[in-house]
Amino acid sequence: MISRRILVTGLSTYWGGRVAQALERERAVEAIVGVDVHDPTVELERTEYVRVGHQHALLRRIVQAAEIDTVVDTRLVVDSTTTPSRLAHENNVIGTMNILAACSGPESPVRKFVFKSSGHWYGCEQDDPAYFTEAMERPHPPRTPIEKDIVEAERAVHAYADATPRATVTVLRFCNGLGPTIATAHTRLFALPAVPAVFGFDPRYQFVHEDDIVGCLEFAVRNDLPGLYNCAGDGVLVLSEVVDLLGKPLLPILPPWGTSIATGLAGRLGIRIPPEMLQQLRFGRGLDNRRLKAAGYTYRYTTREAVQAHAEALRLRPLLRGGDAPYRYEREVEEFLRRSPTVRKRPEPRWAQEAEADVDALDGLDAAALIALLPSLPRPELEALGRHEAGNARRPEVLAAIGRNLARSRP
């Protein structure tokens, strides 16, 4: 199924904003509607923002009116340091329930539901396997409020999938995210001058780069992937290796017994280690990412590369402080830009124009040189070049080579 009219929930979250930005570049997508209670935090070109909570009656009216065929649910809170647990529960469990209710019913236009879940679903215990596969059950009942929420939210999504055979339901379970701009409990820990650890433990850690998180969500929108998929970078590091890549000392000061008392004290000092992370610092976790790879997704970063990217950003951060003013959403400005007849509509989205400009630069090359260059071009440029060549229709061998390269660079 080709998604044309998409609803992104949790638009103001980091993920909602980034997914909307990524989907805006997609030509086949006619409309993107984003809902959230807070204003968007990133600049969006054509996404329509609607300020709405998770009242299912309102959401349902939006879904029906906009004839939404695909819902990307990026709202799940997986980090208890960012949200008080009562609000997190409200968002994770009640919110998911309401959004599913808004998408169900015999006359609902929704044909695809992509749910961003978390590796916390599997929990983190002493007798876990080294790699969780999608076929595995959660071995122990959830320990922390966040884990309980995730398990309950996913249960609702599975029930929706069972009850709604016409819709493709994809659940993506992400391991811990890492990258230059993402902020989680882990990135705050890694930003400290020395990284605290539990004495006597060196847990296995897996990360997925923030671009791959967006990439996986986008991949699930573009392709039909019914069922569960783990999303995690290739390779599992141990914490000492991670900290070494970050170029920081490892400080094993948390006692192996009475750890939660120690983290309570650390919390008073401003170093917040949430309970769901405590288990990870002890036992670690690995996800088997091969099912999504077999479905055709190619990860752009391994775990190690994600850590390196984060390390580079950490080193640059003090130099870039206060550089860019953060984006602020102003409803009137956005309305003006989208609706006013005075605004000159650009004929093409910005990225396509840039690609077109590059194409002109490439035009001077002869066929053989151009073909040699093709594998290094990103997909949008290849597409633009393909259109350009097809328009001129002078060199069939170049056109064929572009086709081959496009087939190879799976989106």
Added chain:
Amino acid sequence: MTVESSPRLPAARPRDPDDLRDYLPGVEPERQVTDWGRSERVEGALDATVSEFLYRYWFRVEVEGIENVPDAGGALLVSNHSGALPPDAPMIAKAIKEEHARPRPVHLTMEHFFKGYPLFSMLLPKVGGVPAHPANVHRLLFDEDQLVLVFPEGRKGSEKLYKDRYRLRRFGRGGFVESAMKAGRPIVPIAVVGAEEAAPIFAHLTVLQRLTGLLYVPLTPTFPHGGILGMFGYLPAKLRIRFLEPISTTQWGEEPWKDRALVQTVAEDIRGLIQEELYGMLAKRRSIWFG
């Protein structure tokens, strides 16, 4: 820049949807730790010092039937188990490293207990320890084609008293047979003589066990009065390791692991095989210390 260096695009889809071997993560040569947490550095340092000394001079290990360990492909090594801090596991791994025509790393399954106990949790994976979860064994045997060493007796073997030496305990619930059958990889039985005398246990100190939360705290010739170092106070018994002929696990047709009776029978047969071999080796042994 960060594009995956060798995108794996298998020509044909795997026939079995559960067979995802083509999609295993690639090796990153810059890393010194494997995805299982095994550290080249730590393992190498230990191997060059302690293992080397114990193998050559202390236990003077003698190895027979090393050719029964396959050159390539996964195999499940199954051995008898003994000793408070069992010396058999590292010596079997060292034997394969030293004597085999194509030395291969051995992954040693360990109780989940160790993953939860400080220091053990950090150190054991560095030298090749893997928690004994069926999914871990399956991935190592089937997907990664590695050698996996299991002790089906588990802690029942290592905590048994000196008076019970060389009498094999129950072989678990046959889980190791099931794992090998599911992976379709052979089982190589191993008989080890000498480890019982190298680290004998005379009694168990239950009070200390409760206090420390360990699996057991044994009374050995050097522990607990020798302190932490006393744990490694092995007596210089002569160690003899015999690798027996591999047993194919594909000989019983399709999905043999579903037949519980067969699994139990095979497990019991392998236990009997190792027990017989041990009695044979013990009958020929003239001296505990000189072999």
